[in-house]
Amino acid sequence: MIRVVLACITLLLSSMQASAALWTITYPRPLDDSDERSQYPIALLKLALDKTGVNYELRPSDRILLTGKAMRQLRENREVNVVWSMTDSQREKDLTAIRIPIAKGLIGLRVFVVNQDKASKFEDVMSLTDIRKLVPVQGEEWPDTKILQANGFNVFTVPEFREAYDMIKQGKGDFFPRSVIEVDAELAEEGRRSNLFLEPNMALYYPTAMYYFVSSSNKTLARLIETGLNRAIDDGSFESLFQTTYSPILEGLNMQERNVFTLENPLLPVETPLNDNRLWYKNTIQTKELTPTDVE
Incomplete structure (x- = not known):
């Protein structure tokens, strides 16, 4: 009986230590700290991580990394462990894509x-x-x-x-x-x-979709980010952040009045969740x- 109790205590302590462990998550440093293009992906990543309840530190890489270099470093598990970028079949072969379009297409x-x-x-x-x-x-x-x-x-x-x-x-x-x-x-x-x-x-x-990508060897981080994003979708906080960020931009660009021509995308992986309406921008364009x- 004592051994059972001790085993339960050990399991509980291990679980508490895991949840209290600090996750250091490094993303590519943008061209400058005021780069507005990176503000939404960082804010959404913070939102997703907050939804999981983990203890984390989110920080930029030591040097500026443009997308191509960042993806190569991610494949090699160097400098960064998460990158956001537009997907294609090759990138999804080389890395683990979290298939939730962060900018809704x-x-x-x-x-x-x-x-x-x-x-x-x-x-x-x-x-x-x-x-x-x-x-x-x-x-x-x-x-x-x-x-x-x-x-x-x-x-x-x-x-x-x-x-x-x-x-x-x-x-x-x-x-x-x-x-x-x-x-x-x-x-x-x-x-x-x-x-x-x-x-x-x-x-x-x-x-097409812009996803968060992680190394193929880092499945745990992928599941963590995916769990947080899904929770943010379910409680509406994802949509709220998206609308707050992009609705004024779309209005300012007068998208409703533009002549929009549709191209085919032969690079789009078959796993792209095109049929999940929650994940894509609903518009009248x-x-x-x-x-x-x-x-x-």
């Missing part, structure tokens, strides 16, 4: 940053065929590049994010498609002091599907 809704000297090129665009005649600028390692190429675009690629804006400023390429969750913060820094212009009438959409006249 808005990462695939793209408006066009252009050089003011080239704004007239967009005045007569009426179809996807017309848009394909223009050259988008994208990053070399971005899934977006392959999506655009698969849809018939001739893409001008650059190694890093900042260089894409530099190319548009210099008149190289015709437009830089940026997600609605990125473009405001970026133009606040890049565009207000330059010749950049946000095209007011059009957008592209392709189905009218998109134009690819029609036979758009197919070359």
Whole structure:
């Protein structure tokens, strides 16, 4: 009997120690501490971790890590143990994706940053065929590049994010498609002091998701984050944070009045939870599907 009691006490103490253990969770340091694009993913991650009740420390990496480098470091279990990024089949093979779209699919809704000297090129665009005649600028390692190429675009690629804006400023390429969750913060820094212009009438959409990724060897952290996100979805706090962050942005971009063209995404993994309506942005934005006249 005494042995049974001692065993129960030992099990209880082990459980208490596990719950009290400090989880150190490191994410990629953004370009600067005021980078608004990283504020929502960090806030949502904090919300999810709080829902689990674990004791954690959330901190940035020691050095700035752009997405491509961060994903490589994550695969090797170095510097970071969580990264948020747009998904594709290869990333989900290399890493563990927590398949809850943290921006509810808005990462695939793209408006066009252009050089003011080239704004007239967009005045007569009426179809996807017309848009394909223009050259988008994208990053070399971005899934977006392959999506655009698969849809018939001739893409001008650059190694890093900042260089894409530099190319548009210099008149190289015709437009830089940026997600609605990125473009405001970026133009606040890049565009207000330059010749950049946000095209007011059009957008592209392709189905995709931005997920939290962890190392394939860190299943426990994946389950922890997934549990917290699901609890935040169930109690409405996920939706509240999402709406507070993005509703003013979508309204400011006048998305309801834009002509939105839909592209196919051949990189979208079959496991993407497209049928779970809780996880995606519910909107009245009218998109134009690819029609036979758009197919070359």
